[in-house]
Amino acid sequence: MPKKLVGIPERCIGCHSCEQACAFANFGVANISKARIKVHSTINGELRHHIDVCSHPKEEVELIENVPKNAVSINREENKIDIDEEKYPQAAAFLKECPPDALFFHDEVPYPLVCKLKLACVRWCPTGALKVEEVEQ
Ligand code: SF4
Numbered sequence: 001m002p003k004k005l006v007g008i009p010e011r012c013i014g015c016h017s018c019e020q021a022c023a024f025a026n027f028g029v030a031n032i033s034k035a036r037i038k039v040h041s042t043i044n045g046e047l048r049h050h051i052d053v054c055s056h057p058k059e060e061v062e063l064i065e066n067v068p069k070n071a072v073s074i075n076r077e078e079n080k081i082d083i084d085e086e087k088y089p090q091a092a093a094f095l096k097e098c099p100p101d102a103l104f105f106h107d108e109v110p111y112p113l114v115c116k117l118k119l120a121c122v123r124w125c126p127t128g129a130l131k132v133e134e135v136e137q
Pocket of ligand 1: 011
């Protein structure tokens with residue numbers, strides 16, 4: 001059964017270990033700007049953590065990574081991901097499952113970044129704020 005990565009924000013302490021582990025597992029660098037997961041901490045009278053991630057199985061990530069990043073954009077007005085569906089129909093179908101905040105770009109990486117379930121983040125999270133769930137089909 002396919003799996004997906006799920007964040008549990010109420011357990012998150014905002015340490016960013018998951019982002020470091022992800023960047024290292026995927027690119028061999030401890031540079032969180034290359035992570036495929038992002039944690040935001042907001043202070044609004046209280047500290048609140050939010051985990052953005054959208055995971056896909058390997059076969060789907062391969063198709064997504066065949067799309068040049070300039071063919072994909074985040075449409076903030078309509079809160080969706082824009083992609084040329086005629087040119088990249090399968091990748092478009094997969095990316096439609098992702099919230100726009102869980103799609104990432106980096107200047108040095110030619111394709112859009114989504115979680116590919118390497119799960120280094122789960123192993124390094126000190127509080128159990130990330131878990132893997134099976135997806136019903
Ligand atoms: S490693 Fe865990 S606790 Fe730390 S920021 Fe990531 S999800 Fe939150």
